[in-house]
Amino acid sequence: MEVIKTAIPEVLILKPKVWGDERGYFYESFRQQWFDDLDMDIKFVQDNQSSSQKNVLRGLHYQIQKPQGKLVRVISGEVFDVAVDLRKSSPTFGQSVGVNLSTENKLMLWIPAGFAHGFCVVSEHAELYYKCTEYYAPEFDRSLLWNDADLNIQWPIGNASPILSPKDLAAKSLAEAEVYA
Numbered sequence: 001m002e003v004i005k006t007a008i009p010e011v012l013i014l015k016p017k018v019w020g021d022e023r024g025y026f027y028e029s030f031r032q033q034w035f036d037d038l039d040m041d042i043k044f045v046q047d048n049q050s051s052s053q054k055n056v057l058r059g060l061h062y063q064i065q066k067p068q069g070k071l072v073r074v075i076s077g078e079v080f081d082v083a084v085d086l087r088k089s090s091p092t093f094g095q096s097v098g099v100n101l102s103t104e105n106k107l108m109l110w111i112p113a114g115f116a117h118g119f120c121v122v123s124e125h126a127e128l129y130y131k132c133t134e135y136y137a138p139e140f141d142r143s144l145l146w147n148d149a150d151l152n153i154q155w156p157i158g159n160a161s162p163i164l165s166p167k168d169l170a171a172k173s174l175a176e177a178e179v180y181a
Contacts, residue, residue: 001034006097011083011115012038013099014071014108027106029073030131042069044131049075052121052128057155057162059118060084060144060171064178067113069133077126078102079119080156083111084144086179090114094174096153101128114180116144120155120162142178143171150174 004013014034016027035042052058060082062068072081084096100122101107111117119128146155146162151174155162172178 001028001031003034003038006099008083008085008092008095008097010112011097012110014110016106016108018106029108030071042133044071044133046132046135047129048132048136049127049129052079052126053163054121054124055157055160055163057118057120057146057157057164057168059168060116060146061118062086062116062142062144063134063137063140064142064180065140066134066137067180068136069113070111070117070130071108072101072111072117072119072128072130073106073108074101074103075127075129076103077121077123078104079121079123079126079128081109081119081128082117082153082155083109084116084118084151084153085114086116086144086177087114088179088181093179094150096151098153100156116142118144118146120157122156143167144177145171145173148173 002015
């Protein structure tokens with residue numbers, strides 16, 4: 001496993017070792033030892049999977065209490081995946097990291113607790129799979145406005161209007177949102 005640093009030190013891109021031949025490929029998509037070797041006290045308690053069509057944008061989601069760390073990967077298609085730092089005391093507060101995750105590149109994104117997470121589908125269809133460090137708690141679920149000018153996220157959607165849920169249509173800007181200390 002290769003660990004690739006991002007502009008936000010706590011957000012990591014994980015590149016697995018892939019063994020392939022004419023039959024296909026094999027790789028380990030999770031191993032606890034990776035996090036142990038990085039001195040990260042991580043325990044995953046829930047796995048989630050979503051299926052979406054092109055131009056669906058989900059997020060930016062977070063839980064204001066019981067925050068979730070997420071290990072995200074794509075099992076079909078391609079998405080542009082984003083993590084936004086919502087830790088007010090962080091030097092990278094309000095900054096984001098975006099990375100393309102796909103079936104082809106097999107990259108994974110580690111998003112620690114204290115970050116909002118979202119993605120948009122850039123292929124015709126995509127299935128996203130992620131492990132969480134905390135259980136989903138709907139009463140603490142929040143949504144940050146995907147196109148907030150203060151975030152300046154460069155979503156790869158061109159002139160298309162993203163397909164959003166009612167929750168994401170009602171999301172708050174960074175200036176209005178509840179954030180972490």
